[in-house]
Amino acid sequence: MGLFSFIKEAGAKLFGGSEAQAAxxxxxxxxxxxxxLNAEGLDISVDGDKVTVKGQAANSEISEKIAIALGNTLGVATVDNQLQVAQATPESRFYTVVKGDTLSKISKEMYGDPNKYQKIFEANKPMLTHPDKIYPGQVLRIPE
Structure with missing residues (x-):
């Protein structure tokens, strides 16, 4: 799937972790x-602020969600997604949230229709728990 870039200072802080300490x-x-997201059988390695993930994923959607969940973690700058997918599906686009964004605003930019925000929300579940809970620096999947 490739290399994904993230904002190292943005993301979920893991229990007991700090910004200076890599997960x-x-x-x-x-x-x-x-x-x-099933982590069984995945080989995850951490080298500074780079995470490499290898193994099998059921499809491209799961592979992308794994990469995003790993990358939207405080202290992670890049994810090298080397997952093999059992069933290839169209790859999504990705969007990095900036200050002032809403899912409706992103939906209007990506699809030309602000009312398709639910499609973005659903594509990023379970990482997103509510359409209003996004933050600057967060990377979102934008399905076709």
Whole structure:
């Protein structure tokens, strides 16, 4: 899938972690499980602010969600997504949230229709729990 870039200073702070301390592979697996993404059989390695993930994913959507969940973690600047997908599906576009963004505003920019924000929300579940809970620096999947 490739290399994904994130804003290192933005993202979820893992339990017991700090900005200066990189998350461990075990912490990142727990983060995936928190988002109901199966981390079983995944090989996650951390080298400074770069995370590499290898293994199998059911499809491109799951692979993208895993990369985003890992990257939207405080202290992670890049995710090298080397997951193999069992069933290839069209890849999504990605969008980095900036100050003042709403899902409606992003939807208007990406689809030309602000009322399609629910499509973006659904594509980013379970990482997003509410359409109004996005933050600057967060990377979102934008499906076709």
């Amino acid at each position: 461990s592979a075990d912490d990142l697996k727990k983060e995936l499980e928190k988002h109901q």
